[in-house]
Amino acid sequence: MKLHFYKYQATGNDFVVMDNREGKLSFTKEQIEKICHRKFGVGADGLMLIEKHPSLNFNLEYFNSDGSQSLCGNGSRAAVHFASQLGLVNGHSTFQAYDGPHSAELLSAGIIRLKMNDVKEIQLIGDDYFLNTGSPHYIRFVDDIKQYPVVEEGRKIRYSNAFKPGGTNVNFVQLLADNTIYVRTYERGVEDETLSCGTGVTAAALAASLKGYSSPVDIKVIGGDLSVEFKSSHSGTFSEIFLVGPAKMVFEGDLEL
Numbered sequence: 001m002k003l004h005f006y007k008y009q010a011t012g013n014d015f016v017v018m019d020n021r022e023g024k025l026s027f028t029k030e031q032i033e034k035i036c037h038r039k040f041g042v043g044a045d046g047l048m049l050i051e052k053h054p055s056l057n058f059n060l061e062y063f064n065s066d067g068s069q070s071l072c073g074n075g076s077r078a079a080v081h082f083a084s085q086l087g088l089v090n091g092h093s094t095f096q097a098y099d100g101p102h103s104a105e106l107l108s109a110g111i112i113r114l115k116m117n118d119v120k121e122i123q124l125i126g127d128d129y130f131l132n133t134g135s136p137h138y139i140r141f142v143d144d145i146k147q148y149p150v151v152e153e154g155r156k157i158r159y160s161n162a163f164k165p166g167g168t169n170v171n172f173v174q175l176l177a178d179n180t181i182y183v184r185t186y187e188r189g190v191e192d193e194t195l196s197c198g199t200g201v202t203a204a205a206l207a208a209s210l211k212g213y214s215s216p217v218d219i220k221v222i223g224g225d226l227s228v229e230f231k232s233s234h235s236g237t238f239s240e241i242f243l244v245g246p247a248k249m250v251f252e253g254d255l256e257l
């Protein structure tokens, strides 16, 4: 079976994207693993299908490279860019994702401003934090982020009893000057460090607000720069959360399954 695909990257988080508006595509876990495999397939952190939705601009089905599903912030930004290339949206868009409906704006120079769903609580676990920004995220603040053993330490927390059976993504965050943070993420479903994680940097920015950082927080990841805007309440909830950053189509082609 020959399938047409588009390859996207959003601050280095990379995705295979397919147009499934005719509803003919569906993949097994093994097929998703093969498409996303960096030696035997196209290679990607995740696979996205853009589908019709009865009332919103489109439906987004997101799969991690192991076939599991969750909300992907960077993937959602890339999907909005792709939907605009397909002519499904013009500037402002609405779509259904894993955690519910979202809206987004396509700003100039391929920057997408994605509205995230409200966050109702941040749990304190020792000196660390846990919250859900559409996907579950554990946050640990560290001093020397560039040297930190992200995969080794991330894997321990991801598979720890506290987060069974679903597991969690794990973010290591260094507080920098000028309201800026550096984030490195171990991603569940990829089971490795990725170059960027949108829901992860969103969680990191909200946790950084508990340490005095204010909206918008500027974020550095291995794959580039992002920012997160939000409003916080005295009761510890967050609303009006936006993830802002670039997404780019890298190439398109046909793959054989």
Ligand SMILES: N[C@@H](CCC[C@H](N)C(=O)O)C(=O)O
Pocket: 013, 064, 068, 069, 070, 071, 072, 073, 074, 075, 135, 136, 169, 187, 188, 189, 190, 196, 197, 198, 199, 200
């Ligand atoms: N890369 C994503 C997160 C994708 C989902 C995550 N791996 C999970 O399963 O929780 C992002 O940009 O948010």
